[in-house]
Amino acid sequence: MAKKDSYHDFLKEDFNNLFTGINLGDVQKHFLRSRWLDQVLWMEAKANSSRDRHYFLRLTTIVGGVILPALVSLNINANFKSNNRDIIMWSTFGLSQIVAISAAIEEFFHYGERWRHYRRTVESLKTQGWQFSQLTGSYRSYTSHEQAFNLFASHVEDIIQRDVEIYATQVVQEKKEERQNQEDHILLQNTKITNLEEKKEEE
Numbered sequence: 001m002a003k004k005d006s007y008h009d010f011l012k013e014d015f016n017n018l019f020t021g022i023n024l025g026d027v028q029k030h031f032l033r034s035r036w037l038d039q040v041l042w043m044e045a046k047a048n049s050s051r052d053r054h055y056f057l058r059l060t061t062i063v064g065g066v067i068l069p070a071l072v073s074l075n076i077n078a079n080f081k082s083n084n085r086d087i088i089m090w091s092t093f094g095l096s097q098i099v100a101i102s103a104a105i106e107e108f109f110h111y112g113e114r115w116r117h118y119r120r121t122v123e124s125l126k127t128q129g130w131q132f133s134q135l136t137g138s139y140r141s142y143t144s145h146e147q148a149f150n151l152f153a154s155h156v157e158d159i160i161q162r163d164v165e166i167y168a169t170q171v172v173q174e175k176k177e178e179r180q181n182q183e184d185h186i187l188l189q190n191t192k193i194t195n196l197e198e199k200k201e202e203e
Helices: 002-020 026-077 082-109 111-134 145-202
Strands: none
Touching: 002 026, 002 111, 026 082, 026 111, 026 145, 082 111, 111 145
16 A cells, blocks of 8 residues: 555656646646646556456456366365365355356456556546646647647546546446346346246146
């Protein structure tokens, strides 16, 4: 945790030092700190958090998936005392539940997709910040930061707006998929009930 906080503090201090050397008005510097830097720090933290959760859940699923077949083969093939057999049996059951839960959580929250999404967005914001500070890229035709500021602010808002639109689209898509899964589940249950009723009538 200290390492993450130190990088967060480093970014904040580094960019604040950069802003100090740029000739801008108070309102413009306020935008840099409250809008651009705030979003960079927030998305950097979200990207790192999503990455860590993605790696943890995926590694749990992968390692558990590799160990499970060995435990299953021990259950089937080995002749153990009753106590040892129970331990292996419950270990197999417990590990299978952990693997299933890890996979389900990753599938539900999509931490891998979130990590890549936040990483793309924060790197776009950083790129705009560095290009603006150096008056390069789309800002190379300007002779001062004050002249380039409106274009910079516009690019920052476009990136943030695009991030919000992508997030909203993903939420809507997830809701549709969830609703479809619920409908499929209800249909499957109704089909099972109908089949049971038909069998009872035949008997």
